[in-house]
Amino acid sequence: MELDGALGAVGEFGRSQRRLAAFLVLLQVYVACQSMLIVLVGAVPQYHINQEEIPASRDELAKHTQFTDNFTSIVTEWYLIKQEAYKVSLVSSLFFAGLLIGNIAFGPLSDKLGRKPVYLSGLFFDVIFGYAAAFAPSYEIFAMSRFIVGIMNGGMSLVSFVLTQEYVGKSFWSFTGSLTNLTFAVGIAVYALLGYYIRQWRYLAFVSNCPGIFFFLLSLLLPESPRWLYSQGNTIEAERVLQYLALGNGKERLTIKLKPCAGTMKTDESAPNVLSLVKHPVLRWRTVILMYIWYVCSLVYYGLTLNAGELGGNLYLNVALYGLVEVPAFPLCMFFIEKPWSGRRKTMTSFLIFAGFACIITMLLPENAGLFFSPTSLALCGKMTVSAAFNIVYIYTSELYPTVLRNAGLGVCSMTCRFGGILAPFVPSMKSLNPSVPFVVFGISGLSAGFLTLLLPETLNKPIAESIEDLQMPKYQSLKSKKVTQLEENT
DSSP: OOHHHHHHHHOTTOHHHHHHHHHHHHHHHHHHHHHTHHHHHTOOOOEEESSSSOOSSHHHHHHHEEEOSSOOOHHHHHTOOGGGTHHHHHHHHHHHHHHHHHHHHHHHHHHHHOHHHHHHHHHHHHHHHHHHHHTOSSHHHHHHHHHHHHHHHHHHHHHHHHHHHHHSOGGGHHHHHHHHHHHHHHHHHHHHHHHHHOOSHHHHHHHHHTHHHHHHHHHTTOOOOHHHHHHTTOHHHHHHHHHHHHHHTTOTTOOOOOOOOGGGSOOSSOOOOTTHHHHSHHHHHHHHHHHHHHHHHHHHHHHHHHHTOOOOSOHHHHHHHHHHTTTTHHHHHHHHTTSTTTHHHHHHHHHHHHHHHHHHHHHHSOTTSOSTTSHHHHHHHHHHHHHHHHHHHHHHHHHHSOGGGHHHHHHHHHHHHHHHHHHGGGGGGGGGTOTTHHHHHHHHHHHHHHHHHTTSOOOTTOOOOOSGGGGGSGGGOOSOOHHHHHHHHHO
C-alpha cells in the first residue's frame, strides 16, 4: 500500500500521534521564550545621570548613572545607554541573522540526513549556547551566544514543525500546524509571566533555558519521520515506524507493506536538493510566489505592530498582550481552512487582503475616532488577521512541496520571511517623505500578496506529493486552469 493508505490503516491521529504531536507542539513554549528573550533581558529601565555632561567612558558612566526600576538587564549590567544603546538592537539583529542562517541551512540538511538527527543537534546546541548567554561574562560573548542560539533555534523549530506534520495524517496537518503557532503565542505570555516574577536577567535567562534539557532528553525517544524514510526509499524502516505507531494505537495485529516510492526507483539521477526548487518549472513558480507571500506576512505583521503605537503601562503586561492578541487568529484559521468553500487558498487571500485594507484605512482614520474605530484598534485587528495568514502559510507551504523537498522549501521561504522582519522597522522612517507612505507600503504589500495567493493550487483534501516525479501527475499541477489540465488528460 502507499504511505497515506498505511497511515489511514494505522490511524491518522491515534494515541501515538497525539502524544508525539503534543510533545513537539509544547516545544514551542521553549522556542518562544528563546525568541522573545531580548525583550525583557534587553529592556531599558528608567535611569538618571547625576551630571550634566555625558561621561565619555563606560567606567565613568557607571559611576554617575543610577537605574530606578526594580529589574536588571544587560543594559544595567554593561551600561548600554546613550552612545552604547545601539548594542541592544545589535544583539536582536544578530539573533534574527542567526534565524536566517538556520532557516537556510537546516532545511536542506534535514531533507538529506533525516528530520530527527538534525532536530536533535539543533536543540542540543540551542540549550548549550542558551546557558552560555545566561552566564556570559561580557557583552561580546553574550552577543555571539545569542547569534548561535538564533541559528539553532530557527533551524530546530523549522524541522520540529515538519516532523510534527509528518507524524500525522494529512487531514490533521491544519490542526497540528495551527496548534503549533497557537502554542508559540501562548509561550510569549508564559515568558512574560516568568519575567514578572524573576527580575534578575541572568536568572531569567537561566530559567527560560532549562525546559530545553527536558525536551532534549525526551526527544531522544522520538521515531524518525515515516514520510521522510519512505521518500528516501527506506520502506523497511518506514514500515517499522508505522508498526510502532499502530502498536501505540492499539492495532497490534496490523501488517503493513509499503509500495516503493516513485521518486526513489530512479537511481541514475542525483538526489533532490535546493536547486531542484529552481530547476523544476512547477516548483520554481510556486517558490517565487510563496517567498513573496512569506516576506509580506512578516513585513506587514511587524509593520502593523510598530504603527499600532507604543503601549504604555506595565512592561510585562505589554509583552503578554503582544502574544495573546494573536490567539483569536487560530480558531478562525481552523474554521475556514477546512471548509470546501474557502480552503487554504481563499482563506489566506482574504486574511492578507483584510490586513492590507487595515493598513490603508488606518491611514484615513482620525485619532479621535473612538475606541473601537481608532487607528490602534484597527491596526491590532490587522495584526490578528496577518497572524492568521502566517499560520496558514506554514500549513499551506508544507502541503505544496513534495516530502523530499519540504524542509528545503520551508527553509527558503522562511529566509525571505526574516528579510521582511529586518526591513519592517525601516519602513516607518519613510514618514519623513509623507505620513501616509508607510501605510501605503504595508497596504499594497498585503493586497498584492493576497491576490498572488490565488495563483497557487488548493490543497484541501488533495494528496501529498512524496517525490518530484509526483508533480508531473495532473492532480499535483499548479498554476494551470482546470480546462488545461483536462485537455492534457484527454490527450
